[in-house]
Amino acid sequence: MDLVVTTVHKPPLSVIQMAKDMAAEMSIPFVPRDRHSLAAIREQYEVNELIVATADGPIAHSEAGEYFFHLSMAELRIKNLINGKHDHMVTAMGLKAGMSVLDCTLGLATDAVVASFVTGANGAITGLESSPVIALITRYGLQNFSVQSEADITSALRRITVDNVDYCQYLEFLPDNSFDIIYFDPMFRNPINKSSSLKPIRTLADMRPLTLEAIRQACRAAKQKVVVKEAAGSSEFARLGIVTTVGGKYSSIKYGIIDCMPEKMAGGGPPWNG
Ligand SMILES: C[S@@+](CC[C@H](N)C(=O)[O-])C[C@H]1O[C@@H](n2cnc3c(N)ncnc32)[C@H](O)[C@@H]1O
Known part of the structure; x- marks a missing residue:
């Protein structure tokens, strides 16, 4: 390395x-x-x-800048949920207390922290990250970062397990119906936000696009849904055979939803089915 x-x-x-x-x-x-x-x-x-x-933990220094663990939007999103506001990812996943989620593209774990807060002490969140540096930094942050006077958010961080592995390899050997929800947030091939604070991840991250085979394996291994985050208007949804999307009317992000139960029963249909 x-x-x-x-x-x-x-x-x-x-x-x-x-x-x-x-x-x-x-x-x-x-x-x-x-x-x-x-x-x-x-x-x-x-x-x-x-x-x-x-x-304060490890910091990766690359040509593009510094990369370190921080909560990003997770704290604000959780506070919004506490105040009864809506979170499009939570809605797309149909998340409830006690559910299990496999986050195949953990990154900084912002989405995983929100999911962990909602699924609670009886839920289970497993995060996969193929970049050894990102996995190291996120694992350290989730185990050591504390949110001042917000014990529930700190507990949500601690409950997430991190596995430094390629989701393609992990999914292939995952038994059927292992997680309620399987989630993908691949690197956007056309970056939405070109701000300098997001550049470092682009030199460290795994930039490969999601494959139909990964979606097929995820549908087999998910009990309920596979959810894919992409840029609004992205051709990725069509390429991956995803027809149902949710997200804010003016949001730059959409969540594609594959309801795995009917697809498992039906056969035929979209390219990943079967
Ligand atoms: C857009 S980021 C995810 C951000 C994350 N949802 C969050 O809330 O912080 C995508 C991450 O997925 C990782 N990744 C991409 N392909 C992967 C693969 N095949 N297996 C595991 N991780 C992968 C990248 O290295 C990157 O860290």
Whole structure:
């Protein structure tokens, strides 16, 4: 892997240990920071990307910028739900307490945190992420990040399990009817938001498009629905044979819904069926 782990300058012992643990977990070199600049470490080790261990968790430094765990819109979306407002993803999934969700494209886990809050202590959220760096940063954040005076949101983070795996491989061996909902939020091939804060993920993330075979496996392994997030007006819905979409009238995002039960019974139909 074209990557090394280092620390901030003058790290406490706990941060050095964190960096060594992460290096061992990812089988990549640990580089003591000493007085070196990140640019000097990049040059010496001939790497484009670095993970820097800090007291607040790991930060990935790539050419495109810094990438670290944060709640993004999850906290606001949860507060809106508490105040009785609507969340299009929750509606698309038909989420209720106690349900199980497989999030095949975990990323920063913003959607997974919202799902975990709704499904609650008796629900189960499993997140898959094929990028080792994103999986590492998200796993650390979900286990360590606390939301001030919001114990329920913090608990929602802790309940999510993270698996650094390609969903194609995972789905292939998943038994039938394993999760209530299976969810995909692939990287948009035409980025909606070109803001600099989203650029770093694009150099770290797995950019492959969703395949019909993955949808077919997901329909087999889901008890209720497969939900796909895409840009409104995206041709991906048609390519994937998804006809039902929900989302705000003026929203740039839509959620495609495949109701797996009738499709399992019917046979024929869309390209992923069978
Ligand atoms: C748009 S982001 C998901 C954002 C996420 N829904 C959130 O709320 O933070 C897509 C993520 O899926 C990951 N990904 C893409 N293809 C994958 C695959 N085949 N298996 C697992 N993860 C994949 C990418 O690396 C990226 O981190």
